[in-house]
Amino acid sequence: MRRYGPAALLLLTGGAVLRITLFGDLYLRYVQPALRPYLIVSGAALMLLGLTTGLTTAAHHDGHGHGHGHGHGVGGPRVAWLLTLPALALLLFPPPALGSYSAGRDAAQRAAQGVGAFPALPAGNPVELTLGEFSSRAMYDSGRSLKGRTVRMTGFVTHGDDGTWYLTRLQVSCCAADAGTGKVEIRGTAADGPWPADTWLTVTGTWHPKGRLGTDAAWPPVLDATSAKQVKQPADPYEKR
Known part of the structure; x- marks a missing residue:
């Protein structure tokens, strides 16, 4: 599954951005209202890029076998998976607006x-x-x-x-x-x-x-x-x- 890491990260990030902009006003905790259209376009672009990356990876894998299984293979370095944590947090548990602290x-x-x-x-x-x-x-x-x-x-x-x-x-x-x-x-x-x-x-x-x-x-x-x-x-x- 590591080979699909970049695609998964793109999909998660794009989905998080679309979630806070299309389905409520959560984006207002982070940016001004005028930036909403740009966030929607960015989220959609990330989702499209993620789907394209996943399909390309699958086609490459089917055409060339299983590859070599090294830590820096098609899926990139394992540490890249840490980047999914902020995307998941934004998708599932959006941080509150800034307050008294x-x-x-x-x-x-x-x-x-x-x-x-x-x-x-x-x-x-x-x-x-x-x-x-x-x-x-x-x-x-x-x-x-x-x-x-x-x-x-x-x-x-x-x-x-x-x-x-x-x-x-x-x-x-x-x-x-x-x-x-x-x-x-x-x-x-x-x-x-x-x-x-x-x-x-x-x-x-x-x-x-x-x-x-x-x-x-x-x-x-x-x-x-x-x-x-x-x-x-x-x-x-x-x-x-």
């Missing part, structure tokens, strides 16, 4: 942008914002567009060393490999948990000004919460940055 390892890095006026927020309260949108306005908006507005955001819980807790969201440009962290400190008895780490919440509240705009003292921004409701993890757990 990854957020805790990420440094407090903000986009390099200057202080300036932001567009007006939509009318009505509460205003639905991503954590990235809220953070940018809280830290850099000279027009103070968040003042007097009620906002609502969704993220997962992370904890600080001093008893504080944060609403957190991982932000990606392309895929989970380039994820950065956006977080908002939550204050107010209305949002008291205690909420375990990685609990997904929708939190409503008002901006609490902190520090001088555009400085490290303004990070992380603060929300005085009036309510916090536990929710399911969104199909797409990441924000686009």
Whole structure:
């Protein structure tokens, strides 16, 4: 069976890619939605290549007997079979989205942008914002567009060393490999948990000004919460940055 190793590996990998893209939203744990068509094409190509490799190997074997049985024969080196493990894991047990552990390892890095006026927020309260949108306005908006507005955001819980807790969201440009962290400190008895780490919440509240705009003292921004409701993890757990 070793001679069919390359074909099996291609089929497993292609099947895993198609499984997470065609039959659900699992691919959103790893990449942005815009990359889905490319993943589908890649998975299909791997499956086709695997079938072609298997048929070619079978034809070669039927035409030339059993071969020599060395460790580096038609099937390649035995160590190549180790590559089936990540493919099987993705096919059978897809890893979860990144969570509080990854957020805790990420440094407090903000986009390099200057202080300036932001567009007006939509009318009505509460205003639905991503954590990235809220953070940018809280830290850099000279027009103070968040003042007097009620906002609502969704993220997962992370904890600080001093008893504080944060609403957190991982932000990606392309895929989970380039994820950065956006977080908002939550204050107010209305949002008291205690909420375990990685609990997904929708939190409503008002901006609490902190520090001088555009400085490290303004990070992380603060929300005085009036309510916090536990929710399911969104199909797409990441924000686009």
